[in-house]
Amino acid sequence: MMGLELARALTEAPLDQTSGTLLVAGDPGGSFHLSGGAIVEVTSPGAPGAETLLLRSGRIREADWESATKSSTAGSPIGAELIARKLVGAAELQLICVAAALDGALAVGMGRIDGFSLERGANGCRLAAPQAIEPDWLVREAERRIRALVSRRHPFSPFRTRLSRTEAGTAALDIAAAGERREILLRLNGRRSARDIAFLLGRSLYAVTVEVSRLLMEGLVEAAVPARPKDHLVGPATTAGGLPRRLPGASGVNDVLPLRPVAGH
Template sequence: MTAPSHVGPVSAAPTAVPAAPATPAPPSARNVPALLLALRRREFTGSVTVSSAPGGTIHLEHGLVSAVETPGAPTAETLLLKSRRVGEEEWASAETAVSVGRPADAPPAWGGDLGAALVAQGSIGAAELEAVCAAAAFDGAFALFLSPPGSWETAEAAPPARIALRPGIEPERLFEETARRTALLTRLWGPPGELARIRIRPAARADSGEPRIPVRYREILAASTGRRTARDLGFALGRGLFAVLLDLVRMDARHLLHREPAHRAPLAPSVAPRIPTSEPPPAATGPLPRRVRGRHGAGGSGGASGPGGSGGTGGLPTRSEGAAAGPDGPPNAHRAEHTARTGTTDQNEKSEKSAP
């Protein structure tokens, strides 16, 4: 292809630089799964921050989920360090190698690749690191599902996860695994959200030293203090939330656990000052009228007769009447009064029968 000929000298005007394409607005979606599917089609790289209880951050690289960080489940870093797969000195050495090798003009989304540094220095194998990162991502997505839904926000310039799975997980695969875990726990125990809130401690059978208890069960029992949930046990032992929940279900079937109430009473009374209300107190209406034991009438049904009254109870206090005490008497005073009246009536009946 020949270059076009120009008539006259070529102007020295600078060539216009094409404008950078505008960043498309985040897609609108009805929920987080629909949002992730839309971001996958766009091959979005960045993060989705979910605001809920506890919420978390979903990291995406070209639309694939590379990591899920949430306070509700241990991250890959926690799993590696707490389980002692990687020592703290080895971890610090990898962090130093990443920070020194980072280019000065690196963009915010530069990977750093702490996982590659751990593999390069021989702290962990590549296959094992991939398995741990995938387990942490699936576990984080499951923990986000257990929390009530909230709002979300996308960010393209967000820094990536410190250690991530590459190339990542398809969003559909994440949804399928979350649904499978939820269905399994629901079938074996019940709603997983309720199970995740239970605080446990060892039962008497576990304290008896049964030799057939597996080692992983013993570790859970040793870490159970009555104040820890499955999430707390996962962080303490370096295990995933779903794995701990599944072990708790099986341990509960063997009667190794004691469940603590979900809402415990406060240990001390409140010392907050009492603020009087502006409304006046209700006016006293006086004591409620008490029923008088009536005599048997011709119809055979006893009871107090009066305007609009009906017999049939024989003067016995109902449940609502028995629960209320007189305004000036101690609690259950009506029971003593009723006993006294009954005793007097019984004595009168005995005297009438013994009379000639």
């Protein structure tokens, strides 16, 4: 679960209309970019950002991105430039930015948090969401997803657990239909984690981790080197050192709550 002090700092940010960057030290750590008390971007080395989701997925070509980046200014940020050039729609960009922010918060919350600090007024935002995200919604949804991942039958670290196909997984490639599952199986070589696969495919860390969990349950994937206990996902503090019981309905990609990301600004 996300650190209580960090979660409190985020959910209290709207009260004083905070603008700046909340830097989280840890592994993988990350940054929460705030504007007027709302979140406009979350980045973490542990999850693909909006730029990666746009480029690796093929939604935007590298040349178009570079051209838009060169033309963007403080008054016309990269997101507005992409929309103006009709490279991506405003609604689609909002969804991608929200997905990236959730993944960033998820990565920070599942990792080790050593501390955090607020740099007021700092503007290190790379690709801001067209409409700001409510901090309390983001914290609740990130924690819901963490609980859902931890409650699965084979919890593992999306950052440290290296994954490989089993013989059954390799055989399944002959009959697997084109799609995310096949793309994940193709890239599991014993050296990559779920995080690595998410970056390679330009896909959500959460979606890839859920699919890998399913593949583990079906015996198509195995941990190349079993993770040490401390490398497992960190469960809610209410458990006494063990993992929580499976929650009802936890947590395929299809049961994600409807997005409600827009702050009342």
